[in-house]
Amino acid sequence: MLQLGIKHEKWMLLMTALWVAVSLSAQREMKTINDGWEFRKPADTEWTSVNIPHTFNLDAYRQPNYYQGKGLYRRVLTLPKVDPHRRYYLKIDAASKAAEVTVNGKSAGSHAGGYTAFVVDVTDYIQKENIIEITVDNGRKDITPISADFTFWGGIYRDVWLVSTPEQHFRMDNMGSDGVFVSTPEVNGQRGKIQVKGEVTNDAETAVTLEVQNQIYSPQGDLLQTRKQKVKLKAGETREFGYVSDVIANPDLWSPETPSLYKVKTQLLNPKTNEVIDEKTNKVGFRWFAFDGNKGFSLNGKPYKLRGVNRHQDQAPVGVALDDEAHRRDIRLIKELGCNFIRISHYPQDDAIVEMCDELGLLAWEEIPIINIVPDTPGYADNCELNLREMIRQHYNHPSIIAWGYMNEILLTVPPVDSPEWQPCKERTVALAQRLEAALKEEDSSRVSVMAFNMTNLYNEIGLDLEDVVGWNLYQGWYVDKLEDFNKWCEDQHRRYPHHPMIISEWGAGSDRRLHTTEGRAFDFSMEYQQTYVEHYLPFIEEKEWISGCTYWNFIDFNVAARQESMPRVNNKGLFYNDRTPKDVAYYFKSMWRKDIPVLRIASRDWKVRVGKEGVTQQIKLYSNLPEVELFVNGESAGKQATDNCHAVFNVVLPVGTSVLTAQGVYGNKPVEDVMTIDFRPLPDLSEGDELAINVGSNCFFTSALSNLTWLPDRPYVPGSWGYVSGEARSTTSEIVNTVDVPLYQTRREGEFTYKIDAPDGNYEVELLMADVTRPAAQLANLLGKNKSEETAGETRFNIVICGRQVETNFSPADGGRYRTAFKRRYIVCNEEGCITIALEAVKGKPFISGIKVRKL
Template identity: 35%
Template sequence: MLKAKSLFLLLIAATTGLTGFAQDGGRKIISLNDQWEFNKENGPVERVDLPHTWNDKDVLDDAPGYYRGLGIYKRKLKLDESVKGKAVFLVFNGVAQEAEVLVNGRSAAKHIGSYTRFIVPISAYLNYKDDVIEVRANNRFNEDIPPLTADFTFFGGLYRNVSLLIANPVHFSQKDHGSSGVFITTPQVSALAASVQVKSTIDNTLAAQKVQVITTIFDAKGSVVNKQTSAVTIHKNENKTIIQDIKSVQKPELWSPENPYLYRVVTQIVDVKTNAVIDQVANPLGFRWFRFDAAKGFFLNDKPLKIIGASRHQDYENRGNATPDALQIRDIELLKAMGGNFLRVAHYPQDPQILEACDRLGILASVEIPVVNTITETEAFTSNCLNMQTEMIRQHFNHPSVIIWAYMNEILLRLKFSNDKARQQVYFTHVRELAQKLDSLTRKLDPSRYTLLVNHGAWDIYNKVGLTKIPMIVGWNLYSGWYSGVPEDFGKFLDRHHKELPNTPFMVTEYGADADPRIRSFSPIRFDKSVEYGLKFNQVYLNAMLSRPFVAGGIAWNLADFNSETREETMPHINNKGLLTIGRQPKDTYFLYQAYLLGQPYLKITSAAWQDRTGIADSAALTSTQPVQIATNLKSAELFVNGKSLGIKDAVDHLIDWQVPFANGKNQLRVVSGDQNDQAEIHFQLQPFTFNDNRVPFKNINILLGAKRFYIDDQEHQVWIPGQPYKPGAWGWIGGEPYKGTNNRITYGSDKNILGTGNDPVYQTQQVNIKQFKFDVPDGEYDLALYFAELVGGETKEALAYNLDNNHKKEVEEQRVFDVSINGTAFLPKLNLAADFGYTTAVKKTTRITVQNGSGISIDFKPIAGKPLLNAIQLRKIY
């Protein structure tokens, strides 16, 4: 909704029960975010404020699925008598996904689609005494409403702001697909001069009236740049369009990411008789021109500009899509602070605050409708898609940040009719026809911007179906080295497009690798979910795109981690490809982008995010050597550890690594390059190389079996280290091999959701057919914990469609029964994890042990049926 220019605390607010009263040139905008009653269908009633979703909790639990159904919101509305005769509207910025609005029990409007504004005229339904608003929202699956399926959660609710708009009988039209009724274009722009066209649509609900439409352009200082007045007579019930051409804006200040200069266009309806402002709308204006070139990339204001940015989902940690304005705006501020210049608003239009922030901060943007993965071949589905595209364009038309309208994403990812090729060809024809309709509609509604259709990396099928020939720009979502292949395949794909489609501009609209911020590795490999693999992955992609002029740009997937209820993996229900966590804490990858993109000198200890570490002492030493990394755009830097220099090193692709000998306790790190510096404090728990080394006191140790990664339990502040084969005098496993699932893309461990724990990585790897685990600890009292989970079996779930080389085989369940004994005494006889606890369920068994006579601790695993296993083990010395 358009922002009000001033806020007043008026007496009427107390009598109406409405808060957030605002007035803007004859119209009043009043927030209706408070005092709602809500219940699910047949559920209990609760008081809620907006924004609100009913799925903020159930999408995170262990139960598959989440509530997709009816939610009912009710609110009283007491209006002053002075409102009679006015045009009164309810403005909904987002309701998921089918909405019916009732006023005093009468249906006033229905709307389809979760992600665009709709405006409901309610004057005819009001009694101006004890009015009641009811909104029936439903996020059920409906085959005629996109999105049908996607890698994000379809939250339900009134999850964006709702307001009351009170306007005079003559007002800017509220009938045009949720728009402001005023549309601004810049037919000509250069550094010397610019022209502006303002197209206004006006409605009149009462008697004929003579008015003036006055449009004024203000610069950023508030000075008038130009002004035009048009005299109009508007009759009762008439809808009239007025076009004003302003041709003489001299030497305009140009809008760009470096200088996001905004003018302000204020359009007023003025009563000729009284000279009073009847209605008023304000819009941003940015003078810029741009073009995409298939050989040379993107140009803004005739200057080449490499587009580098990120996509964004709108949900936030523990809030779902019901995200307050301030947190949404902060996302764009974080993107700007990263050095990004582009936001892909994906996979749906988002809150008006987002593009307003892009305008202010200088972030170019694309916006798209949620036609994702697949379509339904019905007239209703097509109609809904076309309406969504129209609403998106109309509502966001005036934002200078927007340069692209998009309409499909990976639409051939989930192929239908694979067993009926003739029928599949018919489906492909329908997909192509829908794409062509959306593209043609977009070009008609807005000839000034580019169209974009986004494909996944299946080159042949998108070309064969013809989807690379329809849009003005082709988008490719590429995950070489993650969902398929190796990172080095990425550059080959870019070159292929340039060779085979030399006249078609393109962008890399998605790329990324999961980086669970709790997982670190010194030998990162694909699918280990480590931050370190994410860093290497992004280095390869950035280098490839920046070195090829014909690549218009690259858009990282994603700005922040986001909810995807169907995902399992190390952090169930969360897609971890974000450069920020879902709570918007930066990962090492975010720092890498700053090193690549920021114009000013930059130096950052990325490893500082890993503040608590542990590791085994180097042989005969009182330190443990582990890597430390910094990100920089400087040539070289010097690292000091506890005041001692570890030398000067040159940056390679904006990163520098040192091998640091960490001492037990606090370690002060300081990196210096010229007048730039950064510092961090790392707390290190040194583990003895052997238990008889009294210089390193043993306290406790947490060990992952079958793993090559570290895991940071940020809830209990524990760090888990990879296991090792048994070393006399120390500890380790004897016998067996790391678990490897039936899914060939996983190099070790499982990606299943482990029930009953938030520490899934502790249970997702294991040593299978283990014979023994030993601790050669000295005599004393110890607490021992054994961790188990049966990873094979349970409910068969659909493999993620995104895993393009996913050779998923049916799991072969085996009966697994084994005895566990400790120092020769039975501890867990005839343990049967599947039968006793269930599949993929966290099992933790603890005991206290007295070690005496130099016996140490030996845990033995004796098979009865099948192969014994152990997922993790934990030992703590008591005294």
Template identity: 35%
Template sequence: MKDPKNQAMLPNLDAGWQPVTVPHTWNAVDAFDDVPGYYRGAGWYKIVMKTQAAWKGKVLYLQFDGANQETEVFVNGKKAGAHIGGYSRFIVPVTDLMRNEASALQTIAVKVNNRFNKDIAPLSGDFTFFGGLYRKVSLLVLNPVHFNDPDHGSSGLYISTPEVSAAKAALKVSGQLINKSAATKTLVLRNLVKDPQGQVVYSDDFSLGQISAGKRVAFTHQLPTLSNPVLWSPEQPALYTVISSIVDAQTGAVLDKLEHRTGMRWFRFDVNEGFFLNGKPYKLMGASRHQDYKGLGNAVPAALQVEDLRKIKAMGANFLRVAHYPQDQAVLDACDELGLLASLETPLVSEITESKAFTNNALRMQMEMIKQHYNHPSIIMWTYMNEILLKMQFKDAESRKKIYVENVRRLALALEKMTRRADPYRYTMIPNHHSIKTYKEAGLTDIPMVVGWNVYHGWYGGDLANFPEALDKLHAEVPGKPFMITEYGADADPRIHAYKPERFDKSVEYATRFHQTYLKAILSKPFVAGAQVWNFADFASEDREETMPHINNKGIMTIDRQAKNTYFLYCAFLSKTPYLKIGAAAQDRRSGSAMQGQDVVTQPVEVFGNVGDAELFLDGKSMGKKNFKDHIAVWNVPFQHGKNALKVVASGAARLEDQASINFNLIPADLSSKKLPFKALAISLGDPRYFEDETGNKIWLPDQAYRKGSWGYIGGVPYKKETGHQPFGSDKNIVGTALDPVFQTQRLGLEGYKLDVPNGKYEVTMYFAELMGAEMTTVLPYNLLPSYKKSAKEDRVFSVYLHGHLIANRLDLPKQFGLALAVQKKAKVIIKDNKGIYLQFKAIEGRPVLNALEVKRLAF
């Protein structure tokens, strides 16, 4: 039940509750709708359960794997505990608040609040802060003597490998236990180690002595050295199992038992030569990952999260940047099993608050992360403070800004010191946005062991062709630190295709060129320790508008995990086995307008591979052989109307092949063609791109000037917003439609539109949205380009005539409908005497506009 009033105690109401299944978020819908903002406030969960006989004499805890972000827990009306922070596990003792009688009803109530709180990170960021109990909740039923770490939500047992080589490996077990029984206990710590094949290679008992009632004790035990260990690596993720038990020395009873896996490996970073694992050089290539999923928000079942990791591994990656917060244990378990090295970070994103509470929360979050994930062999570094100077405070007061930056530096020093003390065996890293001078002057490049750079050269700024030089500059400017490219990417709306791609057109084709350039440069420079694409999959970002409102679509997969061409490119670059894939195979529909005198439309087809060359076939006919250039080969394919069967075959012994079937809707140059009778045409005005409309089962074609016998516009110019970066159109969220790209472009000052269709009955649909005057409501800090200029309002009133008949009278879009609202106007017409369709736009005030046009033939 949502609680906008943020009541201190559980509302005493029977009404207002909804049945839900945990994991759950209350923002799975409202974070994606057309209403600005999403619910950020309190919500209550409650469950009533009966006392179980098995609980008698036990100690009970409630374990929350993730609740965002302020949580209070009540048992039978009394407060049991609380937690601050949305991305770490926490454990609440509840034994003393439970009713003891048999079958007694126990009411558990949990209040969660995802409001903005200046003392809790993250304060802001390019992702949605979903609320709710979005990870698993468990009741732990333990013996009074058990492993315990009440402050950090961990199991209470920590395994390290302080020395590892090919010849030997040292294992150390440490942790805490507590005796909550009423008597002193003489205890033994029993350790058993199994090799990756499940064979016991070591076992012993270590005396813990007498532990008084109510006492918590810490222990450390060095196990004997293992000879000739099986080493953990991406190619062979060999896992040893360590089983640690607390045993009652007098009775021999096992009071508690924990089972953890570990891996034997050693690693180092080198400033000039990159990263080494087990003495061998590795380029740390992979992806950053957010945890949300289409239709689920962040309440994602573990099985789906593990499938993400399988897809990352399948593309040839060896590294995962878990960003921008700790994620489900299942994610790191999968890294261990699959052989994905990893970094893990806390959610200090973009800015800090200069308060003691914020600092304490940040330090506690870091320690929770380390303690809870300490035993994962896949983790090689702990990370904090992503782009922490991006949203710089006090920019207009230089002296105050210096104080703020100094406080950021002090917090970084405190986090670094604590992290190195808690785990001396792993590296530390701070990822920074691409402003070298800013971070050097702040001293932040001196603090961590590795520096991360989030680089969008060729997207938010800079020339894509100069990216290799940008890497050289990073190496030269901070010469004493190893570095990785922790983010890079370009928006890729999988519905948009451009055969002459350009920056910010949001096409898959531009994103493919972007990633191709980055991968080639990164892999060629040994001083770049690695790189993680931003992002593995599209993810929720409520403040974003653009072609897919509320979604950051820089992913190489969609938010529901459908592969884009960019994913295929990574498979081609990184796979160690032969790979061949026809691009956009999921785009089984294409369309295009034929040139005069032709009955085919020639369009490029990209094939991704890591083989020498390949041959493409269209309906069994060879289109010739092509060599792969930086893992892409392109054929210009003459598509005919209807089904087109594509097959690509790699040369050589491997004989790899891939196939795709393209259903092509060909629009003839002569719309009156009897060979291919006209049925329908959808046009996106002021737009050079193709847009795949899945809901309407059609392709919107780029606009063109009118040609006799064909179709096109008469007069006008494409709309271009003065943003300093967009080549055309607006990036405003268009309310009332999921087809934002269709409404985000238009022609201004249009005089007419002609389609020389044959005689018949037609439905004409005009699509409008007023774009001018609809400036950004939020200036997003990740956009490093010059500030948005306000789009000046233009007074426009116009009428539209179809063959001289008025079909839209005195349209005043902002006055009648509002800014950036999808509007449709339909009309039906019978064409006789081969006059075709002629729309006239008559200006009354200002310039007429049209965003898109659709024509359907209703009768023959």
């Protein structure tokens, strides 16, 4: 009896276990297999252990020519059992740029495209013990992008899933999509209908009759409608299903302000047992929109300005190997800034991004990366079309998406229009655009198509104006022309093509936290010029109703391995630093775009150490959406000011040392305050042993991130002080090697000139900083030839005379081929004249210096 009892218990346990196993395994199962991978490059002999998301391009943080080629991944995959009545798949959310998958040595599938997901059916290869190998290749030239201002990170940098389904399931081989598509064929304030379409596959060897059940839930979670349909499937058959729901009266509309989401649960049922065989849940937003060339954008019947940013996906130190929570964090930050729109640039991004746009309320433009030029490479156009269709099918169900894009600045690097290469290039480009436009509309006629143009009218002239909405990438006052030319460009386009709706899809200026100025100018990379630039553009965009909206370039400072400028390998036009802390300028946008909360910010977090003459005023800027603001320095009011264009600038005298700045305003009846501390240091006093450091040739203060020493902007000599006599200020965007203080060496004074520094007599250490940039580096096309004017012929040779003594004779800073290489030399000199003079005498070419530092011994 006792024995039997135990047996009985065991049997019961076994039955329970079996029952659990059967009922669980009846449905789809999905889990990540991101852990436990090994990686090597073909040339490596050793494997290293890695987790996914992973990129093999952290070298993009160090060098322009990052690795582009193959990367090998492998992993052991052990299954407790393989059920002959189930199907097994690998879903890879992104492998850049191409991937080949083998299971147990047998080829199971491949994919071309680095930004879209793909599914590989591994049912025929899978066993209990498996070796999965995935070879990726980011060097493929037949897969877009082939030229662009960002790093083509290689690797498996989004999730890898193991999916198993019963033999009947929603279609799995539909371009990485869910196989179930939802839309709102009818939507207005009074009525809404939901359409569900999809396909069911029967992988069994016998025919079956199943049911598809769709259930619609309200945003509050109430079940509103249930509809069942029969689907008869022969062995091996895939069959469509679809239905349009009954009317949902007075639907809760989706908008960025009210992101109400209905839910559609689509289930595949066994009609006899009612058992759920497969299931997909999608969220649906009721919203409609229109673009109009004259009236701009409208959402749910009302005029609506699109306010947004472009978003790249990288973050140091992991490159693009970001977890979902990092993607979601970005959408939160963008939303918090007051955006209602995002350009998911320049490529499809993680599902977490679009899901978050739906949830938090951001309208979205998503695009595939066809950039700068359409190459004449076999297979390229086919791959582009594939990637476009994949993007649309994979993200079709997201109400946030309103626009699909497929080309960015596609005429940027084309051959000149009077060259023989132009005609075939033009034909290729227009043909691809036409092909993609047709594919896009075939996939989804409920969204608009967009293309981003750069600053030439050629697009309109050769037939590239075929898309519904044009995005203009405009950089007047940065790469070219003056700030006012931005307004002129937009007005001119609107006058000539009034029916073509327009978004300002890019506009931006670079900024580097180490550079500050009171006289900002294009390409000085000061934080202040970036502010001037955006303060000019944004009011115009806001004011013109025929501009549908904008996306600032870019949300963050992002990695471009090949970019040079002040921060090599970084495009620093971000509103946020790459680590996602906001720059001061972000608060301008927040002040402009958020009216639901008070915004008041002392815009000097990026410039917390000021150096200047004692008693001379410093400018302190406040960004605010309040009508009036007041600033206090150490508790004393510096006055009240009305804000204009969401800012006010106070001129205040800061005492030496640390001061507390307090900004105050009123929102409604509530007081609002912002507080920060700022340091003020007087100009260096040589007789006190201070170091006088001069950023020769520059309008900017430069504070070294290493020593914290501030290099002062250059200026003409006046007695009693220091400065240059004659010469010309010049700058370069070329990368300078052998230094971290790159910007110091990118500006210089050139010509036969003298530098004079009034100083008490005595012995001094005089340090000269130099880097020969007469041979500029090759630059990205995006810089629009910014470096061309710098080219000078031949080498430079000169003599240097300090305090009457010739310290260098017939000297060439580029000796030994050291072009674009930073170096410093220190000279011990004796000043007997009350003034240290540094004279440059040309032997050949134009002499120059980039920086001067003086210290009394």
